[in-house]
Amino acid sequence: MSEQLVFRAIADPTRRSIMTMLSSGERSLNEISSEYEMTRPAVTKHLKILEQGGLIRVRSRGRQRLHALQPEGLKTVSDWLSFFDQFWDEKLANLKQAVETDDE
Amino acid sequence: MSEQLVFRAIADPTRRSIMTMLSSGERSLNEISSEYEMTRPAVTKHLKILEQGGLIRVRSRGRQRLHALQPEGLKTVSDWLSFFDQFWDEKLANLKQAVETDDE
């Protein structure tokens, strides 16, 4: 799973919205697309990109396709982000405070 | 600073690379663009998008434009990510372990 596929997947607001929706449980394509203004095929494309990014997994149940959040896929983003923690003043301050609190 | 501008900014590998480069200190446009195959105007466009996303700040020094990382801009991403922590098995396991350790 290339890093780029994940960043690409989360770059679109509709896809981030779908991820939020799926956080409350798996849903069929129809259930998902009914929540958006766009057509079903458009949502299908978003789901494909989310799947390619490893952020959802898909299974078939009868004629339905059920989509579930796969939050482990976000580890790539989390790792990338954490590199910058050391340059982030607020985080540094928090860390400093935590260390000082630890010393008391 | 809209959330979308940040996610857009980090969606491109060149821009993420520039952020990494700037983590070791501010740099002029020439210093940055000399590290990439693409032309200087192309890099300028990437820098503009990073600036719009609040991920870098730019200042002038003489005829130079110095670009510095502004990692606070990543807070948006960090916040968005942290929502999904609760659904992330590994994190959940860590939390569980931490709670259990706390109980001892």
Added chain:
DNA sequence: TTGACATGAAACTATTTGGTTTCTTATAAA
């Protein structure tokens, strides 16, 4: 003050992206 240097700006291009419509296929239910 002339020339070199660092950057900005504009116009253009190819590709990708996000969307549509139309048609087909697979499965469930009457």
Added chain:
DNA sequence: TTTATAAGAAACCAAATAGTTTCATGTCAA
């Protein structure tokens, strides 16, 4: 075994993206 439902697939389109080339502007230095 029809009929309705759920989804896939393909062809198409407009706009955004990532890049280019060319030219203009501002600033430093000889």
